[in-house]
Amino acid sequence: MELFNTALLVALMTAIRPTEGEDDCPRIISRSGWGARPSxxxxYMKIPVEYAIIHHTVTPKCNSMAECVEKVSSIHSFHVNTNGWDDIGFSFLVGGDGNVYEGRGWHQVxxxxxxxxxxxxxxxxxGEFSDSLPPRVQLDALKRLLKCGVKEGELAEHYKLLGGRQISATKSPGLALYQEIQTWPDWVENP
Structure with missing residues (x-):
């Protein structure tokens, strides 16, 4: 088992996109880095995208890369096997370890x-953020991802930030997180 964990860690480390610290982008773990199956x-979407919609997974939090990879893989399986979707639903997932995990990425619907x-x-x-905020490292990774998206031309310069609850009948991204993003400069009340 230890050999498997070491091999998995080496595979994960080689699949990390080397963006941390460069151009204010967070560390993004590629699809191959967390073991995604092909879509x-x-x-494809028209770029730059005009909206960024924030959600929470309503799962237990993750604080290490190994835990976060397990959570992302589990969400992927649920979306594909239970919901019958073509792939994981989210463009990105942000872990409590401060890493961003690529879902469908910037370009895929x-x-x-x-x-x-x-x-x-x-x-x-x-995680689940109805009663408490995500850890600072997780919020910072989200902010860096949004900033990086604008800088790289993936998000429109004046994109609109929304919580999932503003568009559909959901409590996402949780009340505490929703109240937090309302204080961010790109949040808008009406889509």
Whole structure:
């Protein structure tokens, strides 16, 4: 078992996109880094995207790369095997370890917010944030991802930040996190 864990860690480390510290981008763990299966169908979005929609996964939090990889893989399996989707629904997932995990990424249409999937990235913070905020490292990684998206031309310069609850009948991204993002400069009240 120890040999497997060492091999998995080496594979994960080689699949990390070397962006941390460069251009204010967070460390992004590629799909191969967390073991994603190929998407059954790919539809591409028009870039730059005009909306970023924040969600939470309503799962236990993760604080290490190993825990976060396990959570992302589990969410992927649920979305594909139970929901019958082509792939994981989110564009990115942000772990409590401070890493960002690539879901469908910047360019592929996701399955996170009905009616907005073709014009938004859906970013889920791993955990449940109704009563408490994510750890600072997780919030900082989210902020860096958004800033990086604008700098790289993936997000429109004046994109609109929303919580999932503003568009559909959900409590996502949790009350505490929703109240937090309302204080961020790109948040808008009406889509």
């Amino acid at each position: 059954k169908h790919v539809e 996701g399955a996170h917010t009905y009616g907005f999937n073709k014009k938004s990235v859906g970013i889920a913070l791993i």
